[in-house]
Amino acid sequence: MNSRERIQAVLQRKTPDRVPRFEVWIDGMFDELGVTDPYRAYAELGQDGILMPYQTPTDSNAWKDGVDEFGRVWKKGMYFYGAVQTADDLKQYTPPLSYADRFFDVKRVADIRTNYPHLCLFFGTHIGPFMGTYMAMGMEHMFRMFKKDMSFVHAVMEARTDWCIEIYKRAAELGAELIVMGDDAAHRGGSMISPQMWHELVLPYHQRVAREIPVPVIWHSDGKMDKLLPFAVEAGFAGVHGLETLSGNKLDEVKAQYGDKLILIGNVDINLFFEPNLELIRADVRRSYEQGGTSGYMISSCNSIYPGMNPEALREYFRCQGGLDG
Numbered sequence: 001m002n003s004r005e006r007i008q009a010v011l012q013r014k015t016p017d018r019v020p021r022f023e024v025w026i027d028g029m030f031d032e033l034g035v036t037d038p039y040r041a042y043a044e045l046g047q048d049g050i051l052m053p054y055q056t057p058t059d060s061n062a063w064k065d066g067v068d069e070f071g072r073v074w075k076k077g078m079y080f081y082g083a084v085q086t087a088d089d090l091k092q093y094t095p096p097l098s099y100a101d102r103f104f105d106v107k108r109v110a111d112i113r114t115n116y117p118h119l120c121l122f123f124g125t126h127i128g129p130f131m132g133t134y135m136a137m138g139m140e141h142m143f144r145m146f147k148k149d150m151s152f153v154h155a156v157m158e159a160r161t162d163w164c165i166e167i168y169k170r171a172a173e174l175g176a177e178l179i180v181m182g183d184d185a186a187h188r189g190g191s192m193i194s195p196q197m198w199h200e201l202v203l204p205y206h207q208r209v210a211r212e213i214p215v216p217v218i219w220h221s222d223g224k225m226d227k228l229l230p231f232a233v234e235a236g237f238a239g240v241h242g243l244e245t246l247s248g249n250k251l252d253e254v255k256a257q258y259g260d261k262l263i264l265i266g267n268v269d270i271n272l273f274f275e276p277n278l279e280l281i282r283a284d285v286r287r288s289y290e291q292g293g294t295s296g297y298m299i300s301s302c303n304s305i306y307p308g309m310n311p312e313a314l315r316e317y318f319r320c321q322g323g324l325d326g
Contacts (some may be wrong), residue, residue, distance in 0.1 A: 003048035004177070005299070006122040009217050011178065011238060015295040019049040020267055021166075021321050024124050024180050024220065024241055025304035030310035033318075043116055045318045047110055048298075050116050051152070051175050052123040053108045056098040057099075069095045070163075071136040082138035084156060084320060093136065094159045097166040109174045120178060122321050123171035128183020132160030146197070153201065161205040168213045179217045180241055181209060186223025195227050203231050206207040210236035222303065223247050229258055239263025244302045245273055253292040259296050266300045267292070268317070273301070273309040278316045285317065 001017045006274065009016040026041045035041040042050040062068040063077050066107040071093030084090050113121060134142045134154045145153050168179045185192055186203070193201070210217050216238035221228070224247040225240065233238050243249040243266045251267040270287050274282050288299055291317070299321060303312065 002118040004118060004120045007049050007178070007258075010296065010298060012118030014207065019289060019292065019294060020120075020298040021024075021046055022298035022300050023047050023305065024049075024051070024122075024265070024300060025306075026051075027304050028307035029305055029309055029311060029314055034135060034312060037108055037194060039112055043119060043286060046120065046278075046322055048110060048120060049122045049181070050119040052121055052171055052174065053105055054125055055091065055105055055110060056100045056105060064083040067093075069099070070092060070132070070160075070191055071137070080213075081133060081142065082134070082136045084136040085141060087152065087155070090136075090152075090156055090159060094163070097162065098227040100163075100166045100170045103167060104174060104242060106168060106174065121175050122178040122180060123168065124182065124218075125167070126182030126184065126220075126243070127160075127164050127167060127221075128163045128181045129157050129161040129164055129209070130185055131183045132164065133157050133309050137161065157201065157205050157322045160232070161208055164280070165212050166208070168217070172213060172215045177215055179213055179215055180220050181217055181237075182220045185221045186225055186247070188224060188244075190224045191227050192223075195231075203235060206235035206237070225249055229254065229262070230260050233258070233261045237262070239265060241265040241300065242302055245269035246302075249302075251288060255291060255293060259293070263298065265298045265300045268299065268301045270301045270303045270309075272306075273313045273317065275313060276310060278313065281313055282320050285320050289324055 006016040006020045010020055030038060030041060035044045039051060039053055056062050060068050061074055064074055065076065067073050067083050071082055071089060073080045074085055119215050136156055142153060218239045218241050219232050219237045220241040222242055222244050239262045243251060243254060245267055255264060269284050272284055
């Protein structure tokens with residue numbers, strides 16, 4: 001099997017020749033890892049998938065200073081709060097769906113497809129409906145509106161779902177074979193809202209995403225996900241990514257309960273990537289392979305690769321994937 005065939009086998013609930021290597025977001029450490037650029041890094045680090053190039057329009061305030069086109073307020077490159085407080089704000093901070101075209105460099109995507117036809121092209125970004133809503137409104141204001149005017153919260157959810165679907169459809173049209181939808185919904189203590197509230201507020205929009213995107217959708221979230229995993233199944237997602245280790249997600253337990261319903265991706269402990277103990281890295285990769293099994297699992301960190309990690313630890317993480325996957 002080549003890499004595309006390997007990932008497609010997992011998506012079709014078949015057993016691949018080996019467990020796919022599927023790091024989703026490699027967001028830094030390029031020089032330290034000796035790779036040439038953020039996208040070719042996937043091939044150079046032995047991954048079976050490659051992330052579709054994605055860009056923020058140059059005139060957007062996102063990741064800079066000020067209010068961006070979605071009502072997210074940024075200060076020195078960090079998200080600060082949400083500006084969508086009223087229906088007029090929602091109208092002001094909801095771009096037309098045609099704006100989605102500006103997030104893709106068609107030529108760059110074509111170059112990736114031409115140069116790496118054997119890799120599975122996927123697209124992933126954090127624009128899920130729930131996350132899009134609480135970042136637009138601000139978490140505190142959203143929670144207040146749960147009691148004051150739930151219809152407004154639904155209006156924001158609807159608008160952000162429309163946007164999410166448009167972006168992901170565009171990615172699929174450009175050749176993405178798999179979508180990873182970042183929609184952070186939990187912390188170390190559990191879900192941000194109750195399962196009952198999730199069923200009412202979020203599930204219908206997640207069902208829309210899964211139904212209207214023409215390729216399989218994987219849901220990514222940080223935090224402890226046990227109470228929300230049933231909704232991933234009910235929404236119709238192909239699987240989940242993350243399974244953050246420090247939050248208490250135990251891969252063997254999740255596999256036993258959901259392995260026949262969801263593809264599982266992740267659970268390698270990124271906290272080890274900050275340490276110099278390479279044996280701990282090898283042991284955790286070995287554990288992940290053993291608990292994930294030979295089908296329905298793709299190996300990945302429980303979050304992403306980002307600046308500040310230990311280069312030797314990361315090199316060992318990627319190196320030993322090839323030595324322990326048999």
